[in-house]
Amino acid sequence: MLQVSGLNKIIKKHKVLKNVHLNIEGIYGLIGPNGAGKTTLMKILSSLTSMNGGDVFIDGKNYSNGRYVKANKYIGYLPQDFMIYPKISVYEALDHIAILKGIMDKKIRQDKIVSSLEQVNLLEHQEKKMIELSGGMRKRVGIAQLLLEEPSCLLFDEPTAGLDIEERIRFRNLMKRLGNNHTIIISSHIIEDIEFLATKISILKKGEVLFEGTPEHLKKKAEGKIWTKPIQIDELNEFILNQDVISISEEQKNVKIRIFSEDGIDDNYKLATPKLVDGYLAVIREGHK
Numbered sequence: 001m002l003q004v005s006g007l008n009k010i011i012k013k014h015k016v017l018k019n020v021h022l023n024i025e026g027i028y029g030l031i032g033p034n035g036a037g038k039t040t041l042m043k044i045l046s047s048l049t050s051m052n053g054g055d056v057f058i059d060g061k062n063y064s065n066g067r068y069v070k071a072n073k074y075i076g077y078l079p080q081d082f083m084i085y086p087k088i089s090v091y092e093a094l095d096h097i098a099i100l101k102g103i104m105d106k107k108i109r110q111d112k113i114v115s116s117l118e119q120v121n122l123l124e125h126q127e128k129k130m131i132e133l134s135g136g137m138r139k140r141v142g143i144a145q146l147l148l149e150e151p152s153c154l155l156f157d158e159p160t161a162g163l164d165i166e167e168r169i170r171f172r173n174l175m176k177r178l179g180n181n182h183t184i185i186i187s188s189h190i191i192e193d194i195e196f197l198a199t200k201i202s203i204l205k206k207g208e209v210l211f212e213g214t215p216e217h218l219k220k221k222a223e224g225k226i227w228t229k230p231i232q233i234d235e236l237n238e239f240i241l242n243q244d245v246i247s248i249s250e251e252q253k254n255v256k257i258r259i260f261s262e263d264g265i266d267d268n269y270k271l272a273t274p275k276l277v278d279g280y281l282a283v284i285r286e287g288h289k
């Protein structure tokens, strides 16, 4: 359990995080528009940048001095793009990082590298050069180097961005598995990934927490606001222009549109069960008022 309390961050006189309070547990989805402060928060938690006041607790113990979080041993951060030492092998890269992390005993280092590679399914690729790896495999090496220190919390910043479909699914399953014995924070704009992974969600906008709760709780925020209606395919353009269409689905010759509206527009619209994306929209739009 990772708790953030009263955290503030000012960059160039601009308040990027404003009195942020979070109770982070399980697989925690951090979502919000561009510039909301998600990456900044992750960088603060992993000691890569400072803060302007606030406390960070892991299992009840405070690891902050008000300026920096000092919990490197417990918190591992995977940045958006992980690429190191392109010309050496995966094993050599991890060996080098392990030494930098202060694991000097060769046998201990070997055991830790093998165990980390096993956890990310890369043992059979240990001889490959970093440059020969796909984007998803590189990210898995990024996780393996975090696991060398056995952190209890893993932070992933837009982990599936840029991965092809199969890699994305593989990477998502790996994160799900790691969630069995780690607290994980995932920042992502890909709502399907959050839907698949997150057991708890927070929404950040302009540095403020607008929502924290379970996926079910978030869906409830859009109850009574999502409507569907079957239309003819040639009417679609007009509806897209004039209504707040969230998605469309094809049903035989008809197209069904889903729209966001505070009240039903006319009797032809039927109230629909909200999805996670609808709850997100409801919270973000409420935050506009």
Ligand SMILES: Nc1ncnc2c1ncn2[C@@H]1O[C@H](COP(=O)(O)OP(=O)(O)OP(=O)(O)O)[C@@H](O)[C@H]1O
Pocket (backbone or CB within 6 Å): 011, 012, 016, 032, 033, 034, 035, 036, 037, 038, 039, 040, 041
């Ligand atoms: N080094 C910096 N100098 C100036 N402004 C910065 C710097 N780093 C972050 N910011 C500003 O802080 C705010 C939060 O940025 P941050 O990258 O944390 O947002 P984000 O939620 O991760 O966005 P995205 O979803 O686009 O990755 C933005 O307004 C950004 O412009």
